[in-house]
Amino acid sequence: MSRLVVISNRVALPNQTQTGGLASAMDAALKELGGLWFGWSGNLASETGAEVHEVTKGRIAYATIDMSKSDYEAYYSGFANRALWPLFHYRGDLVDYQRDHLEGYLRVNRLFAEQVAKLIQKDDIVWVHDYHLIPLAGMLRELGVTNRIGFFLHTPLPAAGLLITLPRHRELFEPLSAYDLVGVHTHRDLRALEDYFLHELGAAMQTGGRIRAASGRVFRAGVFPISIDTDDVIALAEKAQDSGAVGRLKASLDDRQLIIGVDRLDYSKGLPERFDGFARLLRDHKTLRGHVSLLQIAPPSRSDVPEYRLLRRTLERSAGHINGQYAEPDWVPIRYVNKSFAHTVLAGYYRTAKVGLVTPLRDGMNLVAKEYVACQDRDDPGVLVLSRFAGAAQELDAALFVNPADIDEVSGALAQALAMPLKERQRRHRAMMHALEANTITTWRTAFLDALRHKEAMRPVVA
Numbered sequence: 494m495s496r497l498v499v500i501s502n503r504v505a506l507p508n509q510t511q512t513g514g515l516a517s518a519m520d521a522a523l524k525e526l527g528g529l530w531f532g533w534s535g536n537l538a539s540e541t542g543a544e545v546h547e548v549t550k551g552r553i554a555y556a557t558i559d560m561s562k563s564d565y566e567a568y569y570s571g572f573a574n575r576a577l578w579p580l581f582h583y584r585g586d587l588v589d590y591q592r593d594h595l596e597g598y599l600r601v602n603r604l605f606a607e608q609v610a611k612l613i614q615k616d617d618i619v620w621v622h623d624y625h626l627i628p629l630a631g632m633l634r635e636l637g638v639t640n641r642i643g644f645f646l647h648t649p650l651p652a653a654g655l656l657i658t659l660p661r662h663r664e665l666f667e668p669l670s671a672y673d674l675v676g677v678h679t680h681r682d683l684r685a686l687e688d689y690f691l692h693e694l695g696a697a698m699q700t701g702g703r704i705r706a707a708s709g710r711v712f713r714a715g716v717f718p719i720s721i722d723t724d725d726v727i728a729l730a731e732k733a734q735d736s737g738a739v740g741r742l743k744a745s746l747d748d749r750q751l752i753i754g755v756d757r758l759d760y761s762k763g764l765p766e767r768f769d770g771f772a773r774l775l776r777d778h779k780t781l782r783g784h785v786s787l788l789q790i791a792p793p794s795r796s797d798v799p800e801y802r803l804l805r806r807t808l809e810r811s812a813g814h815i816n817g818q819y820a821e822p823d824w825v826p827i828r829y830v831n832k833s834f835a836h837t838v839l840a841g842y843y844r845t846a847k848v849g850l851v852t853p854l855r856d857g858m859n860l861v862a863k864e865y866v867a868c869q870d871r872d873d874p875g876v877l878v879l880s881r882f883a884g885a886a887q888e889l890d891a892a893l894f895v896n897p898a899d900i901d902e903v904s905g906a907l908a909q910a911l912a913m914p915l916k917e918r919q920r921r922h923r924a925m926m927h928a929l930e931a932n933t934i935t936t937w938r939t940a941f942l943d944a945l946r947h948k949e950a951m952r953p954v955v956a
């Protein structure tokens with residue numbers, strides 16, 4: 494079978510803890526399949542891509558390049574995370590388009606293309622990931638790469654009406670047609686992609702998810718919802734329940750109920766609204782005071798971007814304010830933790846929590862929602878409170894849904910979750926486990942790569 498070459502901005506190098514969903518998912522996929530993973534080393538140097546660092550562990554070869562500080566600022570902190578990320582998460586108000594950031598983005602994509610083109614072998618299947626690397630296939634084609642190349646977008650894709658607000662959007666998005674297959678998480682994202690290509694770029698729809706670009710090139714687009722290694726996550730949770738970390742958390746709770754949130758510190762995750770929703774619960778349900786705590790794990794992310802630093806300050810103030818208002822000498826309402834935890838520890842924390850609170854304003858998928866469900870004790874499961882605007886809502890349709898901007902609705906859902914009878918919790922949990930057994934990380938990876946390898950019509954993973 495042909496070798497898999499994965500290209501993503503971030504590479505989960507052996508022995509590095511990663512907190513993003515993409516890194517968790519590709520690490521699992523490559524461990525299973527073997528191949529090459531190419532991307533940024535995470536290190537800064539005087540020049541971008543001057544040399545390629547190679548390490549091999551098991552069946553995975555890792556090839557990484559360093560980046561210059563100015564390229565990192567323009568490509569990653571600038572165009573990727575101050576223009577594309579807010580745009581794709583429907584935050585047009587936060588888009589800071591700067592021409593030199595776009596130039597830096599294109600320059601780094603070209604450097605990626607030049608280095609990885611040397612490593613691609615004749616029969617390799619190439620899989621490019623995410624908004625950092627949209628133009629990569631076009632650049633690889635210019636360098637003579639004729640291999641099959643797929644692209645997966647891990648973020649949402651907003652409606653065409655918003656995409657066209659980005660200056661030079663055509664130059665940026667038209668090269669998506671240089672891929673053979675473009676994958677997104679949900680049907681909503683796919684509709685946005687098709688609509689944009691049809692109405693803004695003069696493309697035509699064909700059968701089997703094919704899109705004929707104005708250039709005449711035909712590519713396919715489809716829905717491939719990412720998932721988790723369900724069996725592995727269940728096993729982790731069962732093992733973790735006896736761990737010291739979980740024992741200490743349980744002892745500190747002293748029979749109080751726990752609500753858990755786990756998110757990178759990102760404005761797309763709806764954290765200020767979540768804290769407000771929890772405060773509203775305490776305001777409106779006096780009997781819960783002293784009996785329930787919210788553990789919010791929020792590892793800092795993209796701290797060079799001003800909006801992320803501002804968010805951190807906002808949350809510190811909000812947690813301090815809510816705790817100041819409601820805390821007692823022996824009880825703190827919000828346990829707000831700015832560091833990351835290994836999956837082995839998180840699994841036990843998820844299982845200890847009566848409620849998983851996942852309320853992004855927008856999210857491509859949100860693997861935390863899926864992990865929370867898989868970690869529950871099936872005899873006595875907790876309840877998932879989930880934003881309608883997370884991609885995970887497409888499959889986890891037995892969750893309690895909320896609009897995260899409606900703090901009364903969040904508070905009401907929390908109260909309902911904390912009081913939910915066992916039978917209803919079991920019924921909802923069974924339904925969601927059914928979805929997580931039907932679509933795992935293996936299903937996702939296999940469905941995408943099968944569709945990329947073969948020309949037949951694509952098998953939908955979710956209807």
Ligand SMILES: O=P(O)(O)OC[C@H]1O[C@H](O[C@H]2O[C@H](CO)[C@@H](O)[C@H](O)[C@H]2O)[C@H](O)[C@@H](O)[C@@H]1O
Nearest residue numbers: 503513514515623647648719856857858859860
């Ligand atoms: O690499 P960072 O800048 O530190 O950010 C971490 C990752 O965040 C985003 O993850 C997305 O992918 C998940 C898996 O498909 C999905 O569940 C989630 O909804 C997305 O937000 C980002 O898209 C990745 O590129 C980053 O590596």
Ligand SMILES: O=c1ccn([C@@H]2O[C@H](COP(=O)(O)OP(=O)(O)O)[C@@H](O)[C@H]2O)c(=O)[nH]1
Nearest residue numbers: 512513514515517757833834836859860861
């Ligand atoms: O302290 C932490 C916080 C998060 N994660 C993992 O990071 C991923 C987050 O993925 P998600 O899709 O929820 O969101 P993203 O951060 O990719 O936007 C999940 O696998 C989490 O278990 C982790 O390992 N440790």
